[in-house]
Amino acid sequence: MELSKERLLKMYEDMLKIRLFEERAIKLFNKGLIRGPMHVYIGQEAVAVGACANLREEDYITSTHRGHGHCIAKGGELKKMTAELLGKATGYSKGKGGSMHIADPEIGILGANGIVGGGIGIAPGAALSAKMRGTDQVAVCFFGDGATNEGIFHESLNLAAVWELPIVYLCENNKYGLTSKADEVLAVEDVADRAASYDIPSEIVDGNDVVAVYEAVKRAVERAKDSGGPTLIEAKTYRWEGHFVGDPCVYRDDCEVEEWKERCPIDRLGELLVEEGATEEELKSIREQIEQDLDEAVDFAQSSPEPEVESIFADIFVD
């Protein structure tokens, strides 16, 4: 095991932070405090965390409609995220963006995105910029299986391959795109096969195994920094909740969900940590700390002011 216990504990903490954040978000949503569609990341935590464990603050990510996990894994602040979900002036986007538009460019988060494939178009630009500016920054582009059927996926990978950009394409194949089963709408079983269209390396990884994700992305990031160009990684995973909060999930059966719950990425890492010598106490205290941080984040968000209505005209243009 290359990863130290400390690093594994940090991953555990981040994954749990995502899980618990999403649980809070669902509660807030069900209380009617969150508007619009909200997509939670529960079940997929190992992907965001395993990937971002390879990144520095200055590296970039682009995210999706299901973006809370990516944001937390890249270092996003719970307070600002929660405040954004509640549409508050103190939120990441001053309440203008909501769940699908959380961004923190200062730490390389180039935005969640409401358009399937939207971020896939943007990511190679960040990688190009890094390359042109001569830095060793890399970009990780997160997207779902469904997004790989959008034309922009193809254009983006082709461009990145031709320009040999420092970018990692990370597909989270959770078997569904909204209500459509991947095998109904996706012509290949493994998205990774699509790398052949761009003559780039690809890898399939167990998306519920944070260490496996970490290692695959590590190889890809190293390749990227080494002027080796893009890599396509497919992480096989599953979302436990519906597509959006409130989804009746008529398109899948409960057994499937239960099966995947048994492969919980967080429990799995917990077990590994125990093997590595972590105590149940340690893990419990991590959880408690997160719960406390989340209490604070929710308090912060709830007690924060709404934006002034005049602010609708701010932030459209740089003056």
Added chain:
Amino acid sequence: MELSKERLLKMYEDMLKIRLFEERAIKLFNKGLIRGPMHVYIGQEAVAVGACANLREEDYITSTHRGHGHCIAKGGELKKMTAELLGKATGYSKGKGGSMHIADPEIGILGANGIVGGGIGIAPGAALSAKMRGTDQVAVCFFGDGATNEGIFHESLNLAAVWELPIVYLCENNKYGLTSKADEVLAVEDVADRAASYDIPSEIVDGNDVVAVYEAVKRAVERAKDSGGPTLIEAKTYRWEGHFVGDPCVYRDDCEVEEWKERCPIDRLGELLVEEGATEEELKSIREQIEQDLDEAVDFAQSSPEPEVESIFADIFVD
């Protein structure tokens, strides 16, 4: 040789018809009688003819900005084509479309297209329609190497694969997309490799060998009729002229052009025909007949009336 001498002669005639049509078109263009950009098909004749030799009137094709050859191969009328190039009321589109919009839906030509990839989006719809109506019609979708970098290429092949549509995707890889060299902008050497993204069969064929094209498309058409779904065929070929008439061709050198001229698809078929017992006389008389038909077509076009200006408001909607 599965193909009879008669069929080969017909192919020879069609290929020569395309070649001589394009030569006339260039002359008319240089006389200032044709407006807008015009893209000629010289050098690629074997692809259109080899492919369309497998099709019946009721089968469909979608074409491109470089569409004259496809149109002739599918049975388009020289008079109406020439008249359209000259913008006359007797042209295929009554002078409204010009070179990039020749269509003859009655014989399955669903249109040339000014948008790179435009027809790639439409073709699966024709195949779907055939399938839903329970006919055994097939669609052949022509496009260039450059077009395979447009997102619609990807969406179309994925859809056709998932729906198992009776369609043949026929990429004419002529090494350039306008002024860009395929290897500068296309991440794979062989477009055929892109079939892997859709789990469909593919084939690479010498696009200057009409018999090879014929046979490859034959297999694909049979598969399509047999509910075997789409095939991607890549025909390696070359355009002798510039991208558009008037192109200074600064992006390629003359040697390359000369090399490819030595692989002239028409001469090659001519030689084969001679081997098969055709006489030079026969071939000559084919040429003479075509020249005569083209004389007539040009006369027809030139003596045809211009459309009435009021006709600008006709043909927008079906009343």
Added chain:
Amino acid sequence: MRELSVREALREAMREEMYRDENVFVMGEDITEHGGIYGVTQGLYDEFGGERIRITPISEAVIIGSALGAAMTGMRPIAELMYIDFTTVAMDQIVNQAAKMRFMSGGKVEVPLVIRTQGGGGRGSAAQHSQSLEAWFMHVPGLKVVMPSTPYDAKGLLKTAIRDDNPVLFVEHKMAYNFTGEVPEEEYLIPFGEADIKREGSDVTVIANSYMLPRALEAAEDMVKEEGLSVEVIDPLTLEPFDEETIVKSVAKTGRLVVVHEAVKRCGFGAEIAAKIMESEAFYYLDAPLERVAGMEAPVPYNEKLEMHGMPNTDKIKAAIKRSCYVK
């Protein structure tokens, strides 16, 4: 008479047309078991099966492209784009292909294609899921643009759209699916290009459609009570073709015109109406300048207060009516 919701009315229109004509079919994302993201196709998959209620990949460009190809070759597809905001990934196929195909071919093809989509704000869906983009499509010759508000209109117009041999963009509103209203059992169609006077009045004309129509009607009600003003409210129903005559006649009577739309004001359809009015005899009847009540010139914000601030509402319509009538 029985009451239906807009959602039910739309579903019934498709159902009836699918029984009437076997070439009619529906394709789009999530329209099968789930019944579409706003439930419009619910039940149709069970009734007609996956051949005629076709789930597609998330590939909007080829959804429209393949629907177009099918329409050119004998079918009558209804293609659903989940949000009008997603027309942006299918614009070539809508604008350069479907709209112009007949013209470019010199009238050789027919394109009986319906694109159903929905737009508008009000649910906190933020900047990429709340736009009102109908004006873009009005700017494209070759497309018809339909935007119903009531269940009755939704059903009758959708049936007309399905029978039309031209590409029709049919724009629903996410907040209007639950609107209810009377819908007869008997078959009826609503012709394109005939505006509907939803309420007669003599002092001022208000044009409003989609989600804004009920707001305009409410404002009209209030104006009688509060100011004794008699407000005529007209729903154009179809933006292309556009029934200029009914509006000019109304303005000839009232001398005042307020146009309401949710889309961003700049270059929205209110601008076109302003120009049309100026170019018509109505210009000479106008006793006050035209008023536009429209979406603010900002992306749609997530926060509810901000979002509501940016959208037209009953109060803003009332204020515009009063300005138009020089009532303080």
Added chain:
Amino acid sequence: MRELSVREALREAMREEMYRDENVFVMGEDITEHGGIYGVTQGLYDEFGGERIRITPISEAVIIGSALGAAMTGMRPIAELMYIDFTTVAMDQIVNQAAKMRFMSGGKVEVPLVIRTQGGGGRGSAAQHSQSLEAWFMHVPGLKVVMPSTPYDAKGLLKTAIRDDNPVLFVEHKMAYNFTGEVPEEEYLIPFGEADIKREGSDVTVIANSYMLPRALEAAEDMVKEEGLSVEVIDPLTLEPFDEETIVKSVAKTGRLVVVHEAVKRCGFGAEIAAKIMESEAFYYLDAPLERVAGMEAPVPYNEKLEMHGMPNTDKIKAAIKRSCYVK
């Protein structure tokens, strides 16, 4: 003063800005050896090399997407879309991403992105290569829209666009690249949002830009000679931001307004100007209804006579001026 063509002026603007700021670069199809389909970037590839004059695949959506990503992270890309008609394959990245990114992030990002493109008819390029679509982008908050006509304006405005920290759609005209005019050697910038009075006059105001500007000026010339009318011609230069003040002032003086644009009349920018005029004090100064001279409501046809018939021209502008002034 030396004379340049619009093509040369644009090239010079890019060249100067690339020397001034190493983060400025150009990307697009066919812009290297060939110098772009209309020759605007000719020579720049030799001068700056393939890193800063980047040829792209035929992938317009990711051209804009990656330019946006680069703009968000410290670069200042100029992305070329060969024809404005091809914005249709990149609309999501332009409209949902670039235009709204700053707003959606609550002002956290800057998007110094220039999208250069060209549009318009006159060359027989037919329905998919001849559109004028600027009104679409005016309808999208978050985009600036620039449309120059003269070499002087082209250069000064493009330099301003490159230095602007917001997404700018810069629309050239295929028939205007050879227009020549004076361009000083010294550096200058032209601010956005300030219309330019190209010719002063007192009887009627004509608004025209891009390829229509010379037509309007010619019509103005003729009107003096033929009818003794004094025509003021204004080029807005930027459509967003739009200089309403200059136009209102002019109309206050002349009492008459003719708007000329090549785009399809319905929902073109002339409609917006009509509405703006109605909503401003200018409404009260108007002595005649506004006239629009615009593209006909049809796809652009290939045939020359048809194409010319569909486009505005000097005679049509003259006729509109005369109607506006009630001259028979």
